[in-house]
Amino acid sequence: MATTEGTTAPATLAAWLRTRTDEQLGALLALRPDVARPAPSDVVGLATRLAVPVSVDRALDELDAATLQVLDVVLLAPGDGLTRAELVAALPGAPVEDGLELLTARALLWGDDVVHAPEPVRRAVRHPAGLGRPRTPPPADVEDDLATADEEERAVLETLAGDNPVGRLPVDNRGTSPAGPARRLLQRGLLTRVDAATVELPRQYGLALRGDRPYGPSRVRPEPPTVYRDPEITDRRGAGAALESVGRVGELLTALEEDPAGLLRSGGMAIRDQKRLAKALKVDEAAVAFHIEVAHAAGLLDLGGPHRDEWLPSRGYDTWREQALPERWALLAASWLDSLRLIALVGQRDPAGKAVNVLSPDVVRHTVPAVRRSVLTTLGELRPGLGLSTDDLLALLRWQSPRRSDRFVLVPALVAEAERLGIVVEGRLSSGGRGLLTGGEEGAADGMRGLLPEPVDHVLAQPDLSLVAPGPLVAELARTLATVADVESSGGATVFRVSEGSVRRALDSGWSAAELHDFFARASRTPVPQALDYLVDDVARQHGRLRVGAIESYVRSDDHGLLSQVLSDRRTAGAELRRLAPGVLVSGLPADEVLAVLRSSGYAPAGESAGGAVLTRPAGRPRATARPGSRPATGPRPLGAEEVEATVREIRAGDAALAARRTDPARQVPGVTTASTLELLSRAVREQLPVWLGYVDAQGSGSRRTVQPLTLGGGFLSGFDEGRGEQRTFAVHRITSVELVDGPTG
């Protein structure tokens, strides 16, 4: 559609963009998705978007050190633009072409034979190649100036000629700067002042000091040493960690089910609850914080309760625990990967000196998922069996995106988290981790399948009243055992202990002694020890001897005759009284209602406090409960392939339209079809020329679109709407204007 304009090179970024193929434009949008949303109307709009500083920064952030060095060369070139040959010569031995390809694909450089850097890119790179700004006026003789520096001063200059040309002046404890080498250099103009405390080495000196390597040392990709280890071992260890984390999360949620944790006013869970859970799970507080956060990220743990102020297992948990182990693990792993929360911050002191609570809203960091993903991606690029130490991984990541190196301080903590989940084992990606990286949650489950034990459906009952489940239990048995026994030890297997308390709990929740006997006999693969049967019978015999019920109020009197009278009095039927014992009547109605009924029936009852004193006035006024906090937002949505295609089409169409607007369009008032409109449309159909239509649809909203007309007749134009990518019909009377896209001359 768009054609290259002969031999003359495009003079602007917009013009160059117009010469790019659809694929190239699509690639640009995919690489810089922020410019595609909302879709720019045409190439000029696209160029404007590409110049937005935030967008430029974001694009630069993703580049590796070698590519940035190529950019540096262009930025440091004296004139505007550099030929490819000049570039290659400037960086001997470096993969310049690759870098150039990456930069032009992102429109951070443009031009085909001569490459140019757009102005916003120049502004975004403050110190190209780690060199300061040029001094104005330029020094007369750089070499002479440098020769004046003594040894001390030379050291300062050499330092500033390294990666960072900016330095801070030393300040003594009185707040003044003592006379030192830096100050002397400043006086002689070998350094320039940035502000009161910082100085900068001017570019001219920096270049001179660097000698034959003006762009700094070669930035080739570091090749850290890797040690091969049988992936099977890695997988087994990873599976161990996976089993452990799934088990822990399960236990954690079971513990919360029984005794939910409260919501703090500042959001999050109280230290007290965290400690309690750590104790219940027999792990340290950091570990329990991690599992709480992962459970929350996976949607298994959330706020609930009547006032939404309790941390409780969610409905998702009920589904989760019925799933097979690999699926359970995959949900945790995938949720961790996408979580915006930097779990390592939990327990750290904030600037005010307060420890950050688990589940606190303060630990949301939007960069975390990207860092996690780059960690896994970097490890995933290695052959299975190979891994990186955390230091080497850090070095590699710093090379990959040097402009983001400050955020990589998180890496050791994130690697530790990944190891806890079994995604990473000793710097190697486990099969589950690899699956997670390539196939998301499903891939993770597939990667872990076969490595995790199959659930068992029985336990071994022992004479010391312990029940050993020699593997992960099927969900139903696990649920039942949680009721009738206490967990003593968990992991690959679970050791349950039946105690008086646990049997009582089972009886309380509706089991009968016979059912318990039956259950143990069915669940146990070994004969049920006699002591266990006796325990059940002993507890069952004692169970239920005391009965507890709920009543709202009572009526008591020493005069039993009076109570009988009240009970048989027809007028008091509304009080719903019944006799519990001689001298005591009870009712399900509140005391004030019973009082009212008795009074209206001609009795003279008096209210009584818990201590037996006569009450004269009701107490307590109702109050509202507090509103819970809000939930954190989710991460950005990636750009799909279809979306990219549609946007490119729209830009092209808009661009074509822009070019066409140079001619006078045929305009008409909607509803009035003019001859010129029809003439233009029939010409377009005949010559198969695309047209730009102004159109008002049935809802009355106007739009501009580019259409490749196919037929015209019966008051309808049918054609291919390029903006929307579909064929459709337009009512001619709704068309407000028509013009040929390429103009009458094109």
Add this chain to the structure above:
Amino acid sequence: MSDGPLIVQSDKTLLLEVDHPQSKECRAAIAPFAELERSPEHVHTYRVTPLALWNARAAGHDAEQVVDALVRFSRYPVPHALLVDVADTMDRFGRLTLANNPVHGLVLTTTDRAVLTEVARSKKVAPMLGARIDDDTIQVHASERGRLKQALLKVGWPAEDLAGYVDGQAHPIELDQADWHLRDYQQEAVDGFWAGGSGVVVLPCGAGKTLVGAAAMAEAKATTLILVTNTVAGRQWKRELIARTTLTEDEIGEYSGERKEIRPVTIATYQVITTRRKGEYRHLDLFDAQDWGLIVYDEVHLLPAPIFRLTADLQSRRRLGLTATLVREDGREDDVFSLIGPKRYDAPWRDIEAQGYIAPAECIEVRVALDDEERMTYAVAEPEERYKIAATAQSKMPVIRRILERHPEEQKLVIGAYLDQLEELGTALDSPVIQGSTTNKERERLFAAFRTGEIKTLVVSKVANFSIDLPEAAVAVQVSGTFGSRQEEAQRLGRVLRPKADGRTAHFYTVVSRDTLDSEYAAHRQRFLAEQGYAYTIVDAADLAGRGEVNGPDWVEPTAD
């Protein structure tokens, strides 16, 4: 997925499936670094503690072996974090070493300067350290050797003690194995102890711990101090030593409340050593009375705290601890480790029973229903009185009698904790009573009569809990106890575990008042035995079958005498 016999739990317990074909091999592999915690019928539980790992290091095992054993036998993948933790813990041992320096005497040296600096700064450790000799060495006064090791263990940096032992004054001691032989496990125990230098041997009651002590003495061939729980136990040691070794009566001294003899082999009671007058221990010079080459601690789990403190001063002498269980009700297992030494040998009770060295035992809990009057008394009693009321209920009496009638031909012990109950039993059963106030002479006489079969039933208080050798006792009836003490239960069972001449099964009865604290405590006590693989049978008093009846003991023709 392998199909190993071992399941590694996140809390570092190891579950070993006993019926698995590889279980024996696996047990051998994990025994050096894991404590056997429970050994009930199907699944044994071991625990990997820092102490156990350091034990293993002290015995020459390294982290790689431990990790390999765990990974190799584990049925499921072992969490990586756990393996890392194991390796880290083991790595802490041996960073510090206690050694003899030819110039400076006893010194604490390190291979890791940071660790030495850390412990030297610790408030608990610093007072025991002397002058700093160089960056890696600190002088230690010889008298602080034990206390320093104790303190270093508490701060998590156990020191390897390479300072060695003094030989002590030589004294010829040989085992006299003319009519008996040291059993294999006893020999293994002695070898383990001797190779390690000092430490504890854990063997079930009745498995011949005294002989392990005697064999160790024969190995040391030096003057020996033996510390025992009481005088009767001491005399038993003496008898046994005379019978089993070349030692003669004159060479063995008794150091007790009654006699204060110091001989090449001296047997002292805990009590006499911890006796204080005017706030001072009066018998401390006993430890310096001889240049002891070996100190034996009998029933080390009962070692009183003052003796621990004294033991701290004896670190240059070889120490052997003997016990049936390392479970201390006071939780001072780590003091045993640092002051006496690591565990050098243990064996599950059931294994030794299977080899026929201790008698098989049948444990029966007999439940007695209290009558209405007793129930009422129990219900209204003060909480601290309740156990006594339940344990000493009159309703138990006919049941006890009935149990004894089931075994007319056997030697029977009735064991209780409350003196008035014992007196009452003595009268009702027409049997002599041995309790705290019984003189040693009278005790000796009664025990001797019991051994010969002259007396068939003895009523004993908790004085008989320990170290009394009554090989012929085949039936024990326990009527009351010290609350829920698991140790007491084990000791009492031990009374009837000596192998019988004809391989008979021993019977261990517990008479319990149903639905009271008594049964609750009984359940707690029994857990220990259940964990050792002894399954209790529970019967109601009414269902207690007589001799020759269904479920009753076999009918044995009364021997004509």
